[in-house]
Amino acid sequence: MSAAAAVAGSSAPSSMSGGGSGDAEITYVCYGGEHHLPLVMSLVDAELSEPYSIFTYRYFVYLWPQLTFLAFDAKEGKCVGTVVCKMGEHRGAFRxxxxxxxxxxxxxxxxxxxxxxxRSIRVMMESGCEEVTLEAEVTNKGAxxxxGRLGFIRAKRLYRYYLNGVDAFRLKLLFPRPDHGLPPIMIGSDGDEQQMDSPYL
Ligand SMILES: CC(C)(COP(=O)(O)OP(=O)(O)OC[C@H]1O[C@@H](n2cnc3c(N)ncnc32)[C@H](O)[C@@H]1OP(=O)(O)O)[C@@H](O)C(=O)NCCC(=O)NCCS
Known part of the structure; x- marks a missing residue:
């Protein structure tokens, strides 16, 4: 399922029951203020290879609180997942x-x-973003x-992008354009991007 399809098809429940290990009910909330910051930081610090300073976290959550979400195990009251994002103009596109x-x-x-x-992509789409990008380690099969399942393409390989020396893929999701007669996807202007199996083609 592409992200656009997920966004369009989701009824956006604030709480969902999961399967798999345990049947804990998972509740999703948007960043709600300073009390959420340590929860976000401890999760990211524990699981991502790249170290971030508190200034980096604050930059994201203060400027785009609507793009940070937290998942809680409702029974345990424990934060079990988070996503942190931003949006803005980049090379003439709002992304x-x-x-x-x-x-x-x-x-x-x-x-x-x-x-x-x-949830983050939905807010980005509603805010007028034309595309979404991110970087992931080339070795991070899960991510x-x-x-890939959400429709992101591998736009670029970035040599030794991370402090640990690992290369990154820049991933990109392009939203379908409303304009008729134009191709649904236009690859960025720098001309070195490779289009892969997009669900919109
Ligand atoms: C990557 C990560 C966020 C995935 O979280 P998750 O809640 O398990 O992901 P989901 O359950 O939503 O997975 C959705 C799909 O992604 C793919 N996927 C997720 N983890 C995977 C893995 N380890 N191996 C293969 N595919 C995987 C699968 O296609 C999966 O769908 P399926 O379960 O129907 O097969 C989690 O493994 C994580 O926190 N990893 C460490 C931090 C990290 O790498 N973050 C990403 C940085 S770019």
């Missing part, structure tokens, strides 16, 4: 950017990351599979 995405190990494989990302 969204997914900066961080994490789900705690025992809660993986239940669609939590998909729901978090879909690449997740984003």
């Amino acid at each position: 969204g950017y997914i900066a961080m995405l994490v789900v705690l190990k025992p809660y993986r494989g239940r669609g939590i990351a998909t729901e978090l990302v879909t 690449l599979a997740l984003y």
